Amino acid sequence: MAKKTVATLQTGKEGRSYTKVIKMVKSPKTGAYIFDEQMVPNEKVQEFFKK
Incomplete structure (x- = not known):
């Protein structure tokens, strides 16, 4: 199941921009x-960590 998630995040250039x-x-x-x-x-x- 993890392979599917990784594959969908890395399609094209969009996956590497997150x-x-x-x-x-x-x-x-x-x-x-707790962990967010x-x-x-x-x-x-940087904006995420400033909140």
Whole structure:
């Protein structure tokens, strides 16, 4: 199943223009840390981490 996902993301030039970013965020309810994972365009990576 992972091969299908990778194959669909890398078709043409569009697949390489996205980056998977992971940010650790503290939950306001429990105080525990959770991970926020998203696929964002390469030019928006810095904006993702500034939020």
